[in-house]
Amino acid sequence: EIGVCVLEKGSEIGAHIVSGAVMDPRALCELIPDWKDKGAPLNVEVTEDRFLFLSQTGAKSVPNWALPDNFKNHSNYVISLANLTRWLGQQAEALGVEIFPGFPAAEVLYNEDGSVKGVATGNLGIGKDGEPTENFQLGMELHAKYTLFCEGARGHLGRQLSDKFKLRDGADPQVYGIGIKEL
Numbered sequence: 269e270i271g272v273c274v275l276e277k278g279s280e281i282g283a284h285i286v287s288g289a290v291m292d293p294r295a296l297c298e299l300i301p302d303w304k305d306k307g308a309p310l311n312v313e314v315t316e317d318r319f320l321f322l323s324q325t326g327a328k329s330v331p332n333w334a335l336p337d338n339f340k341n342h343s344n345y346v347i348s349l350a351n352l353t354r355w356l357g358q359q360a361e362a363l364g365v366e367i368f369p370g371f372p373a374a375e376v377l378y379n380e381d382g383s384v385k386g387v388a389t390g391n392l393g394i395g396k397d398g399e400p401t402e403n404f405q406l407g408m409e410l411h412a413k414y415t416l417f418c419e420g421a422r423g424h425l426g427r428q429l430s431d432k433f434k435l436r437d438g439a440d441p442q443v444y445g446i447g448i449k450e451l
């Protein structure tokens with residue numbers, strides 16, 4: 269038997285999801301082909317796309333045929349990613365996945381051979397002065413055959429793993445950009 273456990277530092281699945289607005293449903297179709305019947309919150313299909321270059325003298329529109337495919341959103345959906353992840357959490361729970369909201373993974377645990385053994389959650393109920401309150405609860409260790417880290421961009425455990433296992437050696441440096449999006 270395989271047990272699957274998800275730690276989520278937010279108060280519930282979806283509580284810390286930053287954004288995501290236009291979604292390509294391809295991956296969801298592969299994962300849960302009958303997502304429509306199951307009530308996935310993808311309700312608004314994209315009907316029109318406009319791509320503008322903004323300058324001091326005004327806005328110049330780019331014709332759609334001239335745009336690369338990843339800028340074309342027909343058959344994509346305008347969604348709330350927080351609502352979608354909440355719904356995905358319910359689907360996972362229905363399959364027997366154990367979800368622990370409000371429990372951040374605080375530390376990576378290693379086996380003697382250096383491989384990842386699991387994670388430890390942080391202690392709960394620490395006061396502002398750093399001392400345990402009456403709600404103090406010691407963190408727990410979760411050991412697993414496989415531990416998947418999906419903390420989002422620049423997660424702090426991910427960065428530690430990246431340094432320890434030199435995951436970015438030989439890879440292009442990360443690049444950052446600033447964009448503006450109107451919803």
Ligand SMILES: Cc1cc2nc3c(=O)[nH]c(=O)nc-3n(C[C@H](O)[C@H](O)[C@H](O)COP(=O)(O)OP(=O)(O)OC[C@H]3O[C@@H](n4cnc5c(N)ncnc54)[C@H](O)[C@@H]3O)c2cc1C
Pocket residue numbers: 275276277278282284285286287288289290291292349371372373374418419420421423424425
């Ligand atoms: C402003 C903005 C607009 C965007 N617009 C779009 C868009 O229109 N279309 C699109 O496709 N994408 C969009 N994106 C990108 C998209 O939101 C991300 O690519 C996607 O959310 C990344 O998913 P993820 O699962 O890797 O990480 P996240 O969605 O960040 O999820 C990480 C989860 O891990 C939890 N977590 C983190 N650390 C820990 C820990 N130590 N212990 C326990 N839990 C932890 C967090 O609480 C969170 O729930 C946008 C992003 C931003 C910021």
